[in-house]
Amino acid sequence: MPARNILVINCGSSSLKFALVNESQDTFPLQGLAERLGSPEAVVQWQIGDTKETRQIPNGAHREALEAILPLAQEVAGGQLDGIGHRVVHGGEDFTASCLIDDAVLEGIRANAQLAPLHNPANLIGIEAAMALFPGLPQVVVFDTAFHQAMPDYAYRYAVPEFLYKEHAVRRYGFHGTSHRFVSKRAAEMLQLPVDDSCWLVAHLGNGCSTCAVVNGESRDTSMGLTPLEGLVMGTRSGDVDPALHIHLTRTLGWTIEQVDNMLTRESGLKGLSGLSNDMRTLHEALESGHAGATLAFEVFCYRLAKSLAGMACALPQVNGLVFTGGIGENSAAVRARTIEHLKVFNFAVDAEANARCTRGVAGQIQAEGSPRILVVPTNEERQIALDTLELLD
Structure with a gap:
């Protein structure tokens, strides 16, 4: 079975970071950044090996950036792009692990937008644009908060009236979960x-x-x-x-x-x-x-x-x-x-x-x-x- 290729997308409000990950390679075949999206200076920059290139997309938003990025990823992957992974900042208590994207997952991300108003809406823009451009490709969402859902209640509850937790989801969630998970696993491997x-x-x-x-x-x-x-x-x-x-x-x-x-x-x-x-x-x-x-x-x-x-x-x-x-x-x-x-x-x-x-x-x-x-x-x-x-x- 040939090594599979996954495009990873991380959307901000006016930027989009991306990388093509091949499961058999230590380095990324393709990586880059689209920034200043929605402005006349909007640009996509990427690197393939030691070669760096830039494409201007004046007034281009997330969809226009992805329209430039996705064919490029397909080409570098030799026409074999197996899936897209999206980073989403806040999953609230609804998501305790990564999951395949469907309508229920999209609604859950929208529902948690109040907990991350600068991040979740931007993450959604990238997901919806990628799904529109590649409707048949499996897409997965990975939440920054999911790793921390294993915390016990005495670690995540604030000492405030219970209705704020029960009715308004006021609690500790934590972030950087994807990084903490990766490096703690890697540390264990390093020390056998x-x-x-x-x-x-x-x-x-x-x-x-x-x-x-x-x-x-x-x-x-x-x-x-x-x-x-x-x-x-x-x-x-x-x-x-x-x-x-x-x-x-x-x-x-x-x-x-x-x-x-x-x-x-x-x-x-x-x-x-x-x-x-x-x-x-x-x-x-x-x-x-x-x-x-x-x-x-x-x-x-x-x-x-x-x-x-x-x-x-x-x-x-x-x-x-x-x-x-x-x-x-x-x-x-x-x-x-x-x-x-x-x-x-x-x-x-x-x-x-x-x-x-x-x-x-x-x-x-x-x-x-x-x-x-x-x-x-x-x-x-x-x-x-x-x-x-x-x-x-x-």
Whole structure:
């Protein structure tokens, strides 16, 4: 049986990330990004091997982008495209696993749009456009929240009146589930441990950040909650703040709820603390030059991360290892080292040379002798989505 090809699609409100995944190849035969959709500058960019190309689609939206992408994917796949996998951010409590798309699934995604108003509608646009263009091709949806549906109620319930949960679905859901699932499984493989008999602390660190406690291949707790704003300090998101901050700013500054939300979501985190940038690379260069704001942002980020990981340990019967992943987690040796310094109570310690080697996609163990295992594991959400799609096709 020839190796199968899955096109993975991840739609944002004005962008569309895509990759062709062949089950027998480690690298993607095709990958790219359509961005600035709906504007005169709309463009599709893709890479095949070392060749990069660009196509302008002025005022093109998601459908026009897919009309350019899907024939290209078919061509690279040799005319044999076996299915399409879609990322959807929020599945609420309706979806505990990936599933083949039908009318009921589409309605469920629409029903949960209130929980992710910036993401689910955009995800739906991509799904509906792909289904219209390829009506006979099997299509699968993979939810960011599904992996965390294994959390016990004492981990996902907020201490608020029950009707808010029963009638309005107010609870902790968690995100980055596809990444946490992929890297915890990969960590078990690297250490030759059974996935269903291993326990991990995972830190997914990028512009969005979250921690997760993974027990025997299932999420037991995670730092993000009802929305991706809860938890760690992130690129432009504040993470945890006093819940009374909203009313305090309304009373003292006259801000509206929308102004507070915009500030916490787009002007806070590393950007707000440093007054300089939301990019950890820029901040690390600046702190080495003595920039006070960059130094503060770096220190707060690492301390809050360590604090969250220590809390996640409550959900684990044992710790087989700590896993770093995501753009910052995979590339910032400084963040890893400083975070581990705050976790000495767990006897974690970093080997400086090993830590420095694990950047730019290099996986490996970075713990010092006598320390519990610390791993750097590059994430691959596109491959996990493709694996889920293939499993459902089987």
